[in-house]
Amino acid sequence: MLYRYGSLIHRRARLVLVIAVLLIAGAAVAGAGVFGRLQGGGFDDPGSESSKAQRLIDERFGGRANLVLLAHATGGSVDAPDAAAAGRDLAAALQREPGVRDVVSYWSAGVPDLRSADGADAIVLAHVDGDATQRRERAGQLIERYAADGPALHVRAGGETAVNLDVNGQVARSLAIAEAIAVPLTLLLLILVFGSVVSALLPLAIGGIAIAGTFAELTALGAVTDVSVFAINLTTALGLGLGIDYALLMVTRFREELGEDRPVAEALATTVATAGRTILFAAGTVATALTALLVFPLYFLRSFAYAGIGVVVIAALGALVVAPALLAVLGRRVNAWPVGRRRASRSAGTAFWARLAGAVMRRPALAALPVVLGLLVVASPLRHVAFGTPDEGVLRPGSAGRQVADRLATGFPSNQNASVDIVLTGPVDRDRLAAYAQQLSTLDDAALVTSSAGTFGHGTRAGEGNPALSRPTGERLTVASRLTAKSDAAQRLVRSIRSAPAPAEAYVGGVDAALIDTTHAIGARLPLGIAIVVLATFVLLFLFTGSVIQPLRALVLNVLGLSAIMGALVWIFQDGHLASWLRFTPRPMDTAMTVLMFVIVFGLSMDYEVFIIGRIAELHGQGMPTDEAVRTGLGRTGRIVSAAAALLAVSFFAFGTGTVSFLQMFGIGCGLAIVVDATLIRGVLVPAILRGLGRLNWYSPAPLRRLHATVALREA
Missing domain, CATH: 1.20.1640.10 (Multidrug efflux transporter AcrB transmembrane domain)
Known part of the structure; x- marks a missing residue:
């Protein structure tokens, strides 16, 4: 033939x-x-619990922060008047960008975890909308516009979209x-x-x-x-x-x-x-x-x-x-x-x-x-x-996304890149939600648990809740830690959270949950x-x-x-x-x-x-x-x-x-x-x-x- x-x-x-x-x-x-x-992308199982958690966050809570702007104060402290003013202007300008929402900054929220331990750096978190291609294009434009050196702040971009x-x-x-x-x-x-x-x-x-x-x-x-x-x-x-x-x-x-x-x-x-x-x-x-x-x-x-x-x-x-x-x-x-x-x-x-x-x-x-x-x-x-x-570790140390991730992991009270997300489906009684968040805060290596019913650290109430984490169709909680993302300890924390009894059907996500x-x-x-x-x-x-x-x-x-x-x-x-x-x-x-x-x-x-x-x-x-x-x-x-x-x-x-x-x-x-x-x-x-x-x-x-x-x- x-x-x-x-x-x-x-x-x-x-x-x-x-x-x-x-x-x-x-x-x-x-x-x-x-x-x-x-x-x-394409490294995650779309049918997994972590992927379901991410979809629920995107659909019901405006999405997880996927763009991080790390602002370094040229004068030594992000609380200095000129640095604080520049930081508020940065967050306000980012909030006005089309396709960007849920902008949170250290200067607007006053959350200590968004400020470095030495006071020289602070972060602005945002969610960039769209599919993978749209996020990539928008992130490129945003980074070109905002990741620059100014008289009061030197800004570098990180997070999922910047790394991708x-x-x-x-x-x-x-x-x-x-x-x-x-x-x-x-x-x-x-x-x-x-x-x-x-x-x-x-x-x-x-x-x-x-x-x-x-x-x-x-x-x-x-x-x-x-x-x-x-x-x-x-x-x-x-x-x-x-x-x-x-x-x-x-x-x-x-x-x-x-x-x-x-x-x-x-x-x-x-x-x-x-x-x-x-x-x-x-x-x-x-x-x-x-x-x-x-x-x-x-x-x-x-x-x-x-x-x-x-x-x-x-x-x-x-x-x-x-x-x-x-x-x-x-x-x-x-x-x-x-x-x-x-x-x-x-x-x-x-x-x-x-x-x-x-x-x-x-x-x-x-x-x-x-x-x-x-x-x-x-x-x-x-x-x-x-x-x-x-993750960002595949990049060389000189890249901006890698530098931001390394600073977040070593210089801040909690590693925002390693936080664990929890989504509870359906309406949840406020007292039961507070008890659940308090219980999670007692887990080994859990530094801070934030929910709409309160913020808890090591079993005690550490602050008011965040109303943005509550919806009629469910509740969202975040568990911050000082652990290195994708470490054995970080994965043990995810397994502990998943095994803890929840007041409603729970989906646990985040980078460590996705790895598991x-x-x-x-x-x-x-x-x-x-x-x-x-x-x-x-x-x-x-x-x-x-x-x-x-x-x-x-x-x-x-x-x-x-x-x-x-x-x-x-x-x-x-x-x-x-x-x-x-x-x-x-x-x-x-x-x-x-x-x-x-x-x-x-x-x-x-x-x-x-x-x-x-x-x-x-x-x-x-x-x-x-x-x-x-x-x-x-x-x-x-x-x-x-x-x-x-x-x-x-x-x-x-x-x-x-x-x-x-x-x-x-x-x-x-x-x-x-x-x-x-x-x-x-x-x-x-x-x-x-x-x-x-x-x-x-x-x-x-x-x-x-x-x-x-x-x-x-x-x-």
Whole structure:
């Protein structure tokens, strides 16, 4: 089937290219506005208690304060006449802004918690209305207008909207820098690999098609559902990498067939039938791994499924449709504009991987044991892994949002960023409400509980209530503490509040409650996600090889490699061993990003698995003994895999130059995983295990052999 398809592409190559150019141009136009359609959040479970609490606060109480203006008095005290006057003017001007409400300042409310312990700073709180995009746009305008240095006050902006704005801006700048690094390096590596400028440009073109097509897809999806802006990063790295990988496989096989003096039409048909089959299964393994992200309720993770599946499908289509058409038109001119000693380089690369496979198979245990032990040692930091969710800590200390958050956490009587929100639904008796607030104030680490029935601290009444916290449809309470947001103690306080008896149905929210709920949501669905990845991978690899042993062997090696990479990331980002070099603040592993890396790395590992085992199985199916098939197959594909891995790793490592720590973690983690997989796993452990298994490599029960013979897509 694929052979006939390759022949058809050869006959209709120019028509295919004309249609492709029109579609690509349309996709480029449609995807030009992708950044304006994407959101900056998506890290919370929308069905959780904390999310319900936030929705009730937005609907019934005017919303939680999401913009914080930190005012520093130039004269030393915020109570000085000129500072106080400037502070009142600041709050009044902010109150008049459209889309801004519930402005509260230290000078207007007189609440001591809104003034720093040393008296040098005070804060103004406000709620910015709108959806995520509207809040981002309004916050940008407000910050530009009010976050400035005046004669009496120096004002800096923080809070949720300011941090999201800062993170989005940092991501956009990091993406531009990463592309400026990755694209030239990728082109240089492609020229070195192929020894020909024309051959090098073909994979880069397919990578560009994958990115343009996925940008158009995300723009369309962003109009109908929430899509995270961070999906852009995956699109560029994975699109460029996979597009190049698949095109690299096609171009290399086409040149190999031409090297056997076959006519162009036959060479192209054979290339599509062999390399095309490998690409179909490789894309299938990556795409099915990414479908596991759809089981999670966080639209941050679901967005990566949308982007990832789209980019894999479009990259595969580019490699199976556009690349063959280009090869058909170029023919033997694919080797045009040679650079250096191409033939010698190709032969040297093939010989190296063949010699490596031969050396490993002569002493498989001696070669594999040090690698396995080394990977287990690198994985050992996983024993003390901790998980969290993104906040201002992902920004560098010099950013305004980070500076405001740090000052609120250390300089004020209570940390406004770590306050716990409670919403009681329905009318509540005033005496019962006061008793409930008083009871909450006695909990360990609770500093101040504010309600409409009174303000309480450590079991005693500390002040009058806030009437704005009462509605006919419910009551709102806030519990302030001196705890660091997202610390173990802060989470214990949330659990204590949730376990306390309430006078009505209660919903507990806030950043610490959201962390607890998000961790639970991911943990509860993680087994299903893993089951989808494992089952889909097993089925696809069985259909590809006809063996039940190969999928099991691939799964075991993937788990080993993934464990080592995750352990290395804990050592780097959680323990902070490279913090000064990479300029980030050590923090717990991001829960959602860790799941994302697991899925991405697992899929990419299977991508290279298919590249290598496909050629080995092809040679074995032609009658070659297993040892010789492994040596020859790795010799012919090892150079492709190492080149593909280097190209894809460059795309991911480029994100290490970013200024958002979880983006750095994602890029460095994926880059390390690709390098380890393409060298230690595929170069050493795969031939060692294949040698040890011998004839068992291709074992399958008789019913499954018959099933494979019936449904499997075979080599030409």
